[in-house]
Amino acid sequence: MKRYLRLYFFFLQFSFSKALEFRIDFFFRIAMDIMYYFVNIALFKILLLHTPLIAGWNEEQMMIFVGCYLLVDAINMTVFSTNMWWLPFYINRGELDYYLIRPVSPLFFLSLREFSANSFINLMIAAVFFFHSLFSYSQDWNLLSLFGLIILLINGSLIYYCIQMLMILPVFWTQSAKGFIDLFYTLGLAMERPDRIFKGWLRVLFTVVLPFGLIASFPARIFIEGFNLQTIFHLILVTSGLWIVVLSVWRKGLKSYSSASS
């Protein structure tokens, strides 16, 4: 574990020194993400002009939820996105070779090696909005529930990563350029909606099969509505199940990896 932390420290160092070389990209990303944040916040603000509650949440509570998913999105953009972008290319072009021969988990290496230092500023902006939404909340909350929320959002980032991996890993067999990553971005919108709006089979889809609802909506719900054993149990069960599926698909994928010849 300590060794992996040290390795991650190297990745951070490398990524920052690289990012500073590409200034245009640096500023472009910041501008793009600020627009994304603005659109998301505005969407719910406008909706709430016409209705007092969305899925049982008032404006303050909705903003906490929006803060939650913007934060998860920013964490993923910063920590995983560049790696996820490259992964299908690596698999298709046989570039996994050097990762597979190292005495370190190749999954760790391929998922975390590129830290998007560019998006780091956006992570800060998202964090500011997140805390702003919490501090403007008129109901009482304590440090323990804040701590719980942050843990659940980190878990949410892991779920986001796992679903994304499940859409990318079929590349091992399809040899297509992107796997089902477009599907991921389309369905990913479900993360930006309160889970209560999903009923019937849609609810099963978004809270069990592709659990986008567990990324930000469940954590926000626990923070707003209080600790609920059933929800926590649901989160633990689905997260661990998802993680096991990702690991086994990854292992199966490596078995059929044919490594395009040099």
Add this chain to the structure above:
Amino acid sequence: MIEVKNLRKTFISHRKEPGLKGSLKALFKREKVIKEALKSVSFKIQQGEIVGLIGANGAGKTTLVKILAGIVHPTSGEATILGFKPWERDNNYRRQMSLIMGQKAQVWWDLPALDSFLLLKEIYQIDDFLFKKNIEFLADTLMIKDQLKTQVRKLSLGERMKIELMAALLHQPKVIFLDEPTIGLDISAQKAVREFMRNYQSEFKPITILTSHYMEDIKELCPRIMIIKEGEFVYDGALSEVQKMMGDEKRLTVTTKEKTFKVNVRRSELGSTTSELFKSNDILDLNIHDPSVNDIIESIMNYGIKSP
């Protein structure tokens, strides 16, 4: 020690006719193509040996190397290296093994080599003293000391290959797979890499499997060669013995108005073949000589070993 028994690898792909029509057709009915990249290969290599693996493009060299490095799973068969099954990817195996591919870079392009080395130090858990010693030794013998702090992408191809060699040898591997280490290098850089490998081999005595298209690499470094053709070994033995395989043959280099070509002819048929050639061609030049090692290996690679 490396011990390989009946190793096989088949790849399955799908054939598609060209064009949009072909793509549409393939959507409904795909033709499965099974390619046997390796057909039951067996051999042993002792510690300290350096072996040349030779074959035409697509003969199965790289597939074999990738199986032994643990990258690709074989379809069937056994392989044990230092007591490990390579494709199980045991960390204790990976820590003692190294792979260098002339066509694929392993160091970070945007950073100075030294940064990548520090990361490798952490990955392979090389202690400070050994790390320092190895950097010094490798940089000195490869004469690349001044380039360690330059961004890798700003280095020449030859310098980059030297950096790749350093990166691969920092942890003093006991098993080394060198896949085309001199590809694209100019003559002097090729020589430098060869010279270095020779010294390294005699000093550290790893098991080395070298694949190369340049016969010079093989001739200078490998006392033993394995020739692979269409997934099968057609020769595994001493390089010096290979010449005897064709002891009965002479090589004719024939130049006509249109082209120059080479043929191998048995000594006993030399007279009849040359007169045949003169009759049917407008010959400008004819040269009869003993086949060189290159000629022999090329001939084995293309036609296999002919029975006497």
